[in-house]
Amino acid sequence: MGTIILLALIVLVAAIVVAAYNGLVRKRNQVENAWSQIDVQLKRRHDLIPNLVETAKGYMKHERDTFEEITKARNLAMQANGVAENAKAEGQLNEALSRFFLVVENYPDLKANENFLLLQEELTSTENKVGFARQFYNDQVLTLNNAIEQFPSNIIAGMFNFSKAEYFELETLEERDVPQVEF
Amino acid sequence: MWEAIRENKTNSVILLMVLAVVLAGLGAVIGLYFAGASSIDGLFFGIAIAMVIWIIMLLTSFFGGEQILLRTAGAREVQHSEAPQLFNIVEEMQIASGLSALPKVYIIDTPEPNAFAVGRSPERAAVAVTSGLMAKLNRDELQGVVAHEVGHIVNRDTLFMTIVGVTVGAVVIISDMFLRGLWYSSRSRRNLSRDNGKMGAIIMVVSILAAILAPLLAQIMYFACSRKREYLADASAAKFTRYPEGLASALQKISGYQGDNVETSRTHAPMYIVNPLAAKGKTGGLFSTHPSVEDRIRILRGMGGDASFAQYEEAYKSLHPGEKMIDNRTLVESEPTETREASAESTKASEKKKWRDVQNILQQGEGYGMLMCMCGLNMKVPRNFEDETIECPKCGRENRVPAEFLAAAAALEQSKTIHQ
Numbered sequence: 056m057g058t059i060i061l062l063a064l065i066v067l068v069a070a071i072v073v074a075a076y077n078g079l080v081r082k083r084n085q086v087e088n089a090w091s092q093i094d095v096q097l098k099r100r101h102d103l104i105p106n107l108v109e110t111a112k113g114y115m116k117h118e119r120d121t122f123e124e125i126t127k128a129r130n131l132a133m134q135a136n137g138v139a140e141n142a143k144a145e146g147q148l149n150e151a152l153s154r155f156f157l158v159v160e161n162y163p164d165l166k167a168n169e170n171f172l173l174l175q176e177e178l179t180s181t182e183n184k185v186g187f188a189r190q191f192y193n194d195q196v197l198t199l200n201n202a203i204e205q206f207p208s209n210i211i212a213g214m215f216n217f218s219k220a221e222y223f224e225l226e227t228l229e230e231r232d233v234p235q236v237e238f
Numbered sequence: 239m240w241e242a243i244r245e246n247k248t249n250s251v252i253l254l255m256v257l258a259v260v261l262a263g264l265g266a267v268i269g270l271y272f273a274g275a276s277s278i279d280g281l282f283f284g285i286a287i288a289m290v291i292w293i294i295m296l297l298t299s300f301f302g303g304e305q306i307l308l309r310t311a312g313a314r315e316v317q318h319s320e321a322p323q324l325f326n327i328v329e330e331m332q333i334a335s336g337l338s339a340l341p342k343v344y345i346i347d348t349p350e351p352n353a354f355a356v357g358r359s360p361e362r363a364a365v366a367v368t369s370g371l372m373a374k375l376n377r378d379e380l381q382g383v384v385a386h387e388v389g390h391i392v393n394r395d396t397l398f399m400t401i402v403g404v405t406v407g408a409v410v411i412i413s414d415m416f417l418r419g420l421w422y423s424s425r426s427r428r429n430l431s432r433d434n435g436k437m438g439a440i441i442m443v444v445s446i447l448a449a450i451l452a453p454l455l456a457q458i459m460y461f462a463c464s465r466k467r468e469y470l471a472d473a474s475a476a477k478f479t480r481y482p483e484g485l486a487s488a489l490q491k492i493s494g495y496q497g498d499n500v501e502t503s504r505t506h507a508p509m510y511i512v513n514p515l516a517a518k519g520k521t522g523g524l525f526s527t528h529p530s531v532e533d534r535i536r537i538l539r540g541m542g543g544d545a546s547f548a549q550y551e552e553a554y555k556s557l558h559p560g561e562k563m564i565d566n567r568t569l570v571e572s573e574p575t576e577t578r579e580a581s582a583e584s585t586k587a588s589e590k591k592k593w594r595d596v597q598n599i600l601q602q603g604e605g606y607g608m609l610m611c612m613c614g615l616n617m618k619v620p621r622n623f624e625d626e627t628i629e630c631p632k633c634g635r636e637n638r639v640p641a642e643f644l645a646a647a648a649a650l651e652q653s654k655t656i657h658q
Contacts, residue, residue: 092333169616173322179377179581180326186578187334187478 075211082199086220089192090138093185093223097132097145100181104129104152107174111155114165121158125151138221145185146225152178189223196220250398253463257405257456261288264409264452268416271445292408299404304356304364307509311354313344313366314600320608321345321599324372327381328365331388334478341365341391347600351375351492354509355387358397365391369600370495373592375488378581382475382485383492386511389474395467399509402460409456413449420446464527469563472534473550480545480578486538493531533557541577548572611637 108122115121128151132144156175165171200219203212211217262285269284270277299306318325325343332340337360344366351371357363365387372380390396476482492512513528540553547564554563598608601618609617613633627636 168613170610173610176323176326180323180330183326183330183581184333187330191333191336 071207072211075208076215079199079202079208079212079215079217082195082202083217083220085195086192086199089188089195090223092188093192096181096184096188097141100148100178100185101129101133103174103177103181107171107178110168110171110174111159111162111165114162114168115158118158121151121155125155127151138223142223142225149182149225185225189225193222193224196222247394247398249463250402253402253459254398254405256459257402257409258292260452260456261292261405261409261412264288264412264448267441267445267448268412270441271416288408288412291412292405295404295408296401299400300358303358303400303404304362307356308344308364308366311346311366312348313346313364315342315344315364316599317343320602321372321596323377324367324380324384327377327384328388330381331385331478334385335388335392335474337363337388337392339363341388345369345372345596345599349373351495352510352512353383353387354511355390355396356400356509357391358400360391363391363396369593369596371492372596372599373589374491374495378479378481378484379488379491381479382481382488383511385475385478386471386485388478389471390467392474393467393470395471399464399467402463406453406456406460410453413453416445416449420449461527465529466563468528468534469537469554472538473547473564476538476541476545476550477547477575480575481580482538482541482545482577483580486535489531489535489538543577545575545577546572549574607640609637609639611635 104125108125112122125148128144128148132141132148135141135144159165199217202208203217203219265284265286265288266281267284269280269282269287271280273280273283316325321343324345328341328343331337339361341355341357341360342364344364346366346368348368349370351368351374353365353367353371355363355365365384367380367383371383375383472485475485479485489512512531513526536557537550537553540556541549548569551562551564551569555561598606598616598618602608607619607623609619609628611617611630611633613630613635615630615632617628617630617637619628619639623639625639627638629636
């Protein structure tokens, strides 16, 4: 009788361990899957920028600084590794782009260029997609991190080296200090 | 979050069962009327006929209902290359809603701004918008409308409303057939009922009453269900876009254009985001498929800085004291969602330009291809254009005509020779 109870207990514990482990693996995969959705959009954005610069250059002959800033920010963003580094680089790229679009306001001919409008629409949309995918990704990170911290899955997480995932938070212009305008 | 779907399912199953009973009862009474009061066979025969009509209609709508609805509305499918902004917005809403498949995108060539969604599953779903909608709305507003339609797909409204709509249709058709039949064959029926005496007279009165009341009853239930789903789709749209003002302002624009020139059929009317047949400014009565637009706008604008389901419920309750819209489990799981800023459209395209753009999209389906010169000029090239290059009339650059145009021209040529 005693052995049966012991056996039953062992089976029960094993079942809990397996279930917790599988749950953690599923949640980690969901985080990775959600990240790849963001990654696709970021890559797409990096691909669009050279075309944008190329189209705009013909119209904006005296804005070399703006173009250099965008190209630099893009190159940095392309080399970024990991969630936090990516978020920082993309935030800077966002800033460079919004400054660029402010400058564009002074060039009505460029604003009437169908090619430019198309690229602008694509950039707006990839930015929106990053925004919506980010929400989904952060939800998945929250679920994974909760599981890693909560009992009893925290024991399993410790045994098999599950590490917490990072949130993807883009810095926006408003959240930062207002940039100093020099004349 | 997806509890709204489950509640939708239960409600729809209950509604469907009630409607099936109404349908069977109608069939039974009519069967009795024709076969005589004492005939049990007539009762079953009536039920059987009603069920057969219902099942045939259900099967048709289930296996091809989407295509029938899209074709009869005159919708044409578009790809990313033809309508980039619309296509992008649908992609955005797929990501925001977590929908498993990208809905197909259709455009309907009509000046009235409106939109609808069809499809019994996300894999078969499609969103259709009118060219008027694309011309009159800005990006945020268009996104709000698409989000509302994607909300219908996510909440499975497109499936259940089709089934329920078809069932109501069956009730209406059967009643109609019976009442017409009665009109044309009144003399012989009168003889029949006299033969059966008092019982026959009662059956006659009951069956005529049933035939008149059943469609009304079925429609009232259908419309009540439909109105609730419009609110739910609005709530979903607010959550997906995180920008309730987009949809609110779109609804305002759309409702301002309705009723000037009604081309929509009654079958399509309940599917649209704003019922095109509804009189302007009329508040939702028992027989309206949609809540009043003013009400929907006021709720969306009452949400403040939070785009969550809970906040929508709050705003709904402040306008409809004591009523509930969203189920409790969804509300418990609902987390505050900060609204976003309006998207900066640095180049505010005029309505005229948007009209031209959407006309270009439509013409691409009619044998024209769009070729864009580096200088930014759009050239409309006929599909059967023969030269390999084309000179831009604005800057004089030589542009290569894409191979797909030539291939299309070749295919056209070939089909001509085959026909000869």
